[in-house]
Amino acid sequence: MLIDLSRVLTHEGKQEHLEIMPEGQAFVCELGEFPYVEKTPVSLVIIHEENQILKIAGEGKVSVWIPCARCLEPVKVTLDIEFDNEVDMKLSDEERVEALDESSYIQEKELNSEKLLHDEILIRWPMQVLCKENCxxxxxxxxxxxxxxxxxxxxxxxxxxxxxxxxxxxxxxxx
Ligand SMILES: [Zn+2]
Ligand SMILES: [Zn+2]
Incomplete structure (x- = not known):
């Protein structure tokens, strides 16, 4: 979903509350495809704090099936998604990349919620999943x-x- 940020950027103090949902049936990344157990919305708040600086905060849970590292049986893993990012919209997309700001989910004045959620899930991806300690x-x-x-x-x-x-x-x- 592409969220137009131009409205919230018109006035300081403006806020937008949204719900974003993972797209598709599975989380797809370099590690493979992991079906969602159930899809629940992640709530997103976009606040124009001051002078074109946006606070982008989210909270929710994402549950996926990840195969056990030893026996390959699918294991239900729930990731707590909670983030609070600050993005300076005065900077160009390139300048933000140079500043090592990881907000590449924003292009021009549009926020790509799928990319944002994807990045937040990937940061929390577990190193190793076991169905039980002594699998x-x-x-x-x-x-x-x-x-x-x-x-x-x-x-x-x-x-x-x-x-x-x-x-x-x-x-x-x-x-
Ligand atoms: Zn055997
Ligand atoms: Zn196992």
């Missing part, structure tokens, strides 16, 4: 989820069914 992960050989019981890989080197097949191959060779 046993998956077997590297057969891919079985070891939380649901052990597989045969660690008990026998060769599955008895595989042994039959290897016998067949042996016989075939001898013919």
């Amino acid at each position: 046993k992960g998956i077997c590297s050989r057969c891919g079985a989820n070891l939380n649901q019981g052990s597989c045969d890989c660690d008990t026998a080197d060769l599955d008895p069914r595989m042994a039959v097949i290897s016998d067949i191959f042996k016989n075939f060779k001898e013919v």
Whole structure:
């Protein structure tokens, strides 16, 4: 959603209250695609503090499914979104980038709420997600989820069914 900032910029003290919603069904970034558990709005307040300086504050929660780092089962992760940014609209887009202001979600006089929310989610992205502290992960050989019981890989080197097949191959060779 593109929010026109020109109205709030006309007078000091002007405010706008909005609700922004993640777009699409999943959060998409370099790490992959993570479906939203449920979409709830994040409230956004834009205040023209003084002299073309905007305070842009938001509060809300975003819940996504992130695969467990060990067993890959989806884990519900809720990120608390809370931010309070100050943007000097007297500066040009380029000048703000140079000042290491991370408000690249503003272009000209428009605020891209999707980009703003995306950046705020990414900042809070967890380093590692586990379904539980002691997740046993998956077997590297057969891919079985070891939380649901052990597989045969660690008990026998060769599955008895595989042994039959290897016998067949042996016989075939001898013919
Ligand atoms: Zn796990
Ligand atoms: Zn296995």
